[in-house]
Amino acid sequence: MRVGIFFGGQSREREISFAGGRTVYDNLNKSLFEPVLFFIDSLGQIIELNWQYVYKGTIRDFYPPVSLLPPSPHHFQVYIESLAAEDHNLALSAASHVGRKVSPEELPTLIDFAFLALHGPFGEDGNIQGLLEWYNIPYSGSGILPSAIGVNKVVQKDLLEKNDFPTPAYELLNRDSWLKEANKKAVFDSLKSKLKLPLVIKAPNQGSTIGVSIIDKDSVEDFVDGMNRAFFIEEIDLSWWAALPDEEKRKELIKLTDIREGIGLPVMMEGEWISHPEKLWVKLDQLASARKDTIQLTSQHAEETVLVEAFIKGREFSCIVIENDNGAPMALPPTEIRKIKDLFDYRSKYLPGISRKITPIELPDGDIQRIRKQCERLFTALHCQVYARIDGFYTEDGGIFLNDPNTTSGMLPSSFFFHQAAEIGLNPSQFLTYIIRTSLAARIKTGKMIHQMKGLLKKLDTEIQLLAVSEVKKINVGVIMGGFSSERHISVESGRNIFEKLASSTKYHPVPIFLTGNEENHELYLLPVNIMLKDNADDIREKLHAAASKNEHPVIGQIKSEAGTITSTYAPGTILKYKRINYEDLSGLVDAVFIALHGRPGEDGAVQVELEKLGIPYNGSGVDSSRITINKYETNELLMKHGISVANHTLVYKEEYLAHPAKTIAELEKSFTYPLIAKPADDGCSSAVKKIRNQQELCAFAEMMFRDTPEFLPAQQKVLKLKDNEEFPQKSYFLLEDLIDSNGATHFLEITGGMLTSINDNGDRVYELFEPSETLATGDVLSLEEKFLAGEGQNITPARFGKTPEENKRVSEKVRKDLEKVAEILNIEGYARIDAFVRIYEDGKVETIIIEINSLPGMTPATCIFHQSAINGYKPYEFIDAILTYGMLRQKLIA
Structure with missing residues (x-):
């Protein structure tokens, strides 16, 4: 079955949609489905995307293409709408640089089914669903009506009340009235009187975390800021702007033009549309030199109405409801969200370690079941189909408030969507198969093209049954993740990504292993899928330690029983019990190991020592090389002795x-x-x-x-x-x-360069250096999130070394030669990532200053090394396969 994955889109949640589309692409069972990538740009164009681009960290890393962007001295990245505001035809031509523009009428000839990973307006509001129905293409999730309801918080309120669901008191405020109202304090006082503090302000037509504020202080200023945030209005004090140094101005503009936490571009300012941060900077400087008042910026895409609710004090939860194999709603175990702050915002929802997910919510069994039943009832009341994510609160007096049902859930590996499905034994690949099968059954109920739909459904059912009974001998690979370093959460992201890539292959069977403990004592655990998909390393460790003294939660047991026919069909033989093991046990379980650890242990050679004792092949460099590269001081000293530039x-x-x-x-x-x-x-x-x-x-x-x-x-x-x-x-x-600076160079940039090693016919090690990526930090230095997490980093691959192709090639070759020399000095094997600064002088001289070496680089879906290997023709699975192949061949040569 040809499955078109629709992702990206026009909403403010397009980056999470982009990352979710990649998750679906990677996890679709390749024995059943042929994935076809359809990237929707923010102009609404449907682009059949070349596969290399799906592994970019953010949309702006590849689209619009660098070649079409206007000069930006401050290295701002923009979306295609900023280009379209200046030259619409040029913006439309961008599609041909990354794939092929597809007209809607072509879709029936290209795909059999559409998997929707779009969020917010134009994605989960019925628009794309209506388009697909027009062309008789079955699609995932709910139909037009529940989708339209699901994205509109005001309509939801009305339906909740009419179906006897408790809902907090609320008021609606009109945009024009807000802008004309001179006495904002009077509005605030009125709302306080009616709703009491705290107040929750929401943008009613956005995703669940966009334009939301909680006003918990008796502060008119906070209230005005929250209202402006929901209306996508930004007010700038020109005196404040004038006093900022350039470095801070750049940071402020990056935040202001961020579509998730700012108002985005283009913006209207004093009757003029401004589409680029550089132009906005110049305009603000001009105004600030002449005036000292406050100016107002308004987003192109804004709300006409804002919803203000009374705050619900309680424990927040989220629950995925699916249709079971009989078409009835079945709530999966609800997850409690424990936040550092009251608002479960965009960063809290999608970045590991910022919030905690507790599944099931820690309540008496009867109350958990009440939450499930209420979620199932709302699923039915809203006419949802296939699946939905329903959020809510459990109050101190036992009340259950449901709010913000979503007909499309986030689809990152640890999202609620996969997280809760894992509790009944479905890994992401199996759950996606179930969603596609259930969606086909839902589309048949519409009465449109029923013979075509039934034919697809029958064929898929047959193939699922054949898949369940087929046995193929695979190489067992232990994927070790976690650790106890400050990068343990990123390690879990890397490990899960490796697991997913290997799980969808015909060659490998991944075995997830969690490592915790300390330097003297490595604790190893065989991970069931439900624990592997917990939110972060600390959640996994706590779950494992708690499991040693607890039996299975009775509600989880009941839901497993309710879902018995689903798991037996889609996940036969799934093990849902953890097991404590040691390195000797590991040698009997796996044929090879992929170490997905970062920092200590892992990159220091400690795990490698244990594996070598038992003759277990592994990825990456050997013990001695790892012990050097983990120590940045020793690495610098050694490189200096060999004439390599370091700080x-x-x-x-x-x-x-x-x-x-x-x-x-x-x-x-x-x-x-x-x-x-x-x-x-x-x-x-x-x-x-x-x-x-x-x-x-x-x-x-x-x-x-x-x-x-x-x-x-x-x-x-x-x-x-x-x-x-x-x-x-x-x-x-x-x-x-x-601090490394330009030192008089005409061009100065920070880069990160990946590499892969292989063994030639003579038994010699051969280095393959990838085109480096240019890395752009939003702050002083690149953060963990910017390096490894989807939608966070700003990377350009290949790096922009020169203004002409010839100059780019010359500098790139010199830089890669320098990186290869570093790899040889440090005896790097398998693969690695080297971070460096590059200075290019007017006379053509190129200087590479090494920052550090990562012998086990991050392998999260968004990391640069996948962008780089893609240029050399490696899909992520093929890159991982090459790394494992080298490790296994090295072990054979040693033996």
Whole structure:
């Protein structure tokens, strides 16, 4: 069956849709389905996308193409609508650079079924569903009516009340009235009187986390900010703008033009449409030089009405409801959302480690069942089909408030959609098969093209049955994820991605393994799929430790029983019990291991030592090479001896600093000038890397790094601007480096370069250096999220080394040659990622300054190494296969 995956789209949630489409593409069972990628751009064009681009980190990394973008001295990335505002025809031509533009009438000749991974307006509001029905193409999820209801929070309110669902009191505010109202305090006072504080402000036609604010203080300023946020209005104090340094102006414009947390572009400002951040910067500077008042910016896509609700104090949950094999609604185990702050916003929902997901919600069994029944009842009341995600609150007095039903759920690997399906034993691939099969059955009920639909359904059922009884001998690969470093959450993302890629192959059978413990004692656990898909490493560890003393939750057991025919059909033989193992046990379970750990252990050679004792093949570099590259100081020293450019550097030790802090700082200031870079010397690539501007920040960094307890030191946290959930390890020493700058070069950029090794017919190691990526940080340094998580980083692959193809090729070859020399010096094997700065001087000289080496680079779906390997023709699975093949061949040669 040819399955068209529709993703991207025109809404403010297009980045999550893009990442979700990639998840669907990777997890569709290739024995049953042939995936076809349809990227919907923000102009509404349907583009049959070349597969290489689905592995980009963000939409803006590839679209619009770099070649079509206007110059941007401050390195802003924009969406295609910014280009269209200047030259509509040029914007329309962008499609041909990344694939082929498809007209709707072509779709029936290209696909048999449409899988919808679109969010918000134009995606889950009935628009695309109506288009597909017009062309008789069956699609996933709910039909036109429930989709239209599901995206409109105002209509939902009416239906909830009419179907006797409790709902908080609310008021609607009109845009024109809000803009004309001079006395905003009077509006606030009126709402406080009617609804009481806190107030919840919502943009009624957006996704569940867009344009939402909670006003919990008696503050008119906060209220006005929240209302403007929901109307997608931004007010800028020109005096404040004028006082900002350029670095801060750039950060502010990046936030302002972010479609998720800002208002996006184009914006209307004083009767003029502005489509690019550079033009907005210039315009604001001009106005700020002449005036000192406040100006207002309005988004092109904005709300006409805003919903203000009374705040519900309670425990927040989310529940996926699916149709069972008889077509009746069945709620999966509801998940409690535990947040650092009241608002479950975009970052909390989609970035690991920021919020916690507890499944099932920790309530008495009877109350969990009440939540399930209410969710099933709402599913029916809204005429939903196939599946829906229903959010709600459980209050202290036992009340259940349901709100914001979504007919399309987020589809990242750890989203509620997959997270709850795993509790009944379905991995992502199996759950997607079930959704497609159930969607076909739902479309038959419409009475349109029923013979065609029934034929597709019969064929799919036959193939599912054949798949269940077929047996193919596969290579068992243990995928080790987790760890106890500050990058443990990213490691879980990497491990899950490796698992998914191998699970959909015909060659490998992945076995998920979770590692926790400490340096002296590695605890290994064989992971069932339901635990593997918990939100982050800490959730997995806690679940495993708790499972040792608990039996299966009775509600989970009941839901498994209710779903028995589903799991027996789609996931025969699934194991849902964890098991504690050791390295010797591992040798009897697997033929090879893929280490998806970052930092310590993993990149330090500790796991490799244990695997080598047992002769288990593994990915990546050997023990000695790993022990060097994990230590940034030793790596720098070794590279310097071989004539490789690195930053001036030194180590700062806890004992010396605590004994004589002033003296230590004074000595450092003799050798280094601010700003400089401070980071752990022996941890992952982005943990606690900070740009240090002055003595106060250097002291704060040292005191945070050398603290005795895991809790942050409040004063130092404030100085370093650390988020509450940010990873900042405790160490006995750290690395201090000069800040690398352009040093007079005409072109200066930060890059990251991946590589792959193979063994030729003579038994020699051969390096394949990929085209490096140009990395753009939104802050001082690249964060973990920017490097590894979908929708966060700004990367351009290949890097823009020169203005002409010839110059690009010349510089790229020189840089890759430098990176290869580094790999040879450090005896890197398998694959790696090397981060560096590149200076290109007017006379053509190219200088590569090495930052650090990652012997087990991140393998999350959005990471740069997949963009780079794609240029060389490797799909992610093929790249992973090459890495494993090298590891297994190396072990044979050693043996």
